[in-house]
Amino acid sequence: MRRTLLAFTLASLFTLPTLADEARPTPTAKELLAQSRPQEWRTPDPKNLLDMKLPGGHVLIELAPDFTPLHAANIRTLVHEHYFDGLAVVRVQDNFVTQWDDPAADDEDKAHTRPLGSAKPTLPPEFTRAIDPKLEWTPLPDGDVYAPAVGFSEGFPVARDPATGREWIAHCYGTVGVARDVGPETGNGSALYAIIGQAPRALDRNLAVAGRVLDGMELLSALPRGPAPMGFYEDKSRRVTIESVRLAADMPKAERPRIEVLRTDSPTFGKLVEARRNRRDAFYAVPAGKVDLCSIAVPSRKAK
């Protein structure tokens, strides 16, 4: 029982306090999601949905073209031309990132680096974008150590600075970013990383964010770590080969991954956030009363 109960902390770390029933225990996330309406869920645009097949299963990634349009377009081109097929996860740094790209770029035989095909070798940075009042914005009420304002926009955790009029996707757990060289324009989407630990928010505004892992995160987070300090596998046999990466739009309809994401401007998402801020039940004596941006996971589920 004692284990079940710590377990239960995340499963039901959601509460929905009302004046009427303060004493009633918190509904769980599962309960809140069960009460959601179909129109609160969206199906990611197939042009923005990547299906990366690893030996252990599929990682689904949603691109963020409203934040990083040129990077999304370049990644679509790379994927469409099967650039990633046969490349590998080359680096896993504990509490930081899992990175995948062309292992030949690291090896002595740089001559065998895979060509980028029709994709562009460099891109404008797209590290931030102008705040667009027409786009969805679901603010969080508890502040942030790094940015003047945080919230969700189109399913992504976002930080913004009203003083500069800029916003950007935050480097939370599961965020997928574009690795680059020293020059800010040197990223092109052929080398990507996913955050697998405490949100390294110092990366914000210094790298382009490609999107977010929707499903299969454990295939990236539970890999053996490479040696410190940077986690590159010295033993090349530990690299995990990428069997394929496909864009859902390039796949026959019947074969596309079937996944839905809870809309971050939906009432149910608001209830989940509020519940996560204040959980009250027999286990929790002291509700946090606060929640930080990267502690909120946007729910997704298999579509019927």
Add this chain to the structure above:
Amino acid sequence: MRRTLLAFTLASLFTLPTLADEARPTPTAKELLAQSRPQEWRTPDPKNLLDMKLPGGHVLIELAPDFTPLHAANIRTLVHEHYFDGLAVVRVQDNFVTQWDDPAADDEDKAHTRPLGSAKPTLPPEFTRAIDPKLEWTPLPDGDVYAPAVGFSEGFPVARDPATGREWIAHCYGTVGVARDVGPETGNGSALYAIIGQAPRALDRNLAVAGRVLDGMELLSALPRGPAPMGFYEDKSRRVTIESVRLAADMPKAERPRIEVLRTDSPTFGKLVEARRNRRDAFYAVPAGKVDLCSIAVPSRKAK
């Protein structure tokens, strides 16, 4: 190169701005640590150092008796009587916790649950402690979403509330906590968990923190995840057997783990924090200007 450069983000996410050389690139953590003086490092008290042997290697954990003295004493008793030897990691929930305890407590054969020996079955909660002005306090300057003040004390990441006069170790990556049943007094240290993802700060003040992983974290963080939502291995063969847990004080001196921890009240630690707040170099166009409590790892190293 592009990979090396993202890699380089953590390795040298440290800068030390001075008026004299704003333009000079940030010294790396490695460089700052190389300049540290021997007296800035401490050897953990052998009474507070646990050596947990898993099939893949050793996990070293420092207990926090100044925060949770009764729990530290009970864990020492359990370890001294070899309670954990042959028990197992039973649960790995992605982006949350890895938990180890007596697998029989989960199984049908609860009759075979291991007895606690001389250890107490219940303990006073110790979820927070009174702020003691005599103890070390190294505050952080950038605030916190969850608590009025945060900083480091005796090597641990700590949150405090001056209004209540209480403080507690925060649930950051690598924090080791005491799992419990519903009643706040039901934790006894026989079931422990380590945080392996984004800091679940809502656990703060609701669970007793036993200590922190000093070394071998990847042996807990890179394990296969159990099935959602709670990560308990349904397939019992996936459980990772604990070969032994020993207290350094119970081991012959020559066999004790040799590890040193940077003092969190040392000048070098202060430089690391300041560097982490503001990194300036060719790669980083925009220094964060801030750092949150759980993004600062307290360095440790093999003692000579």
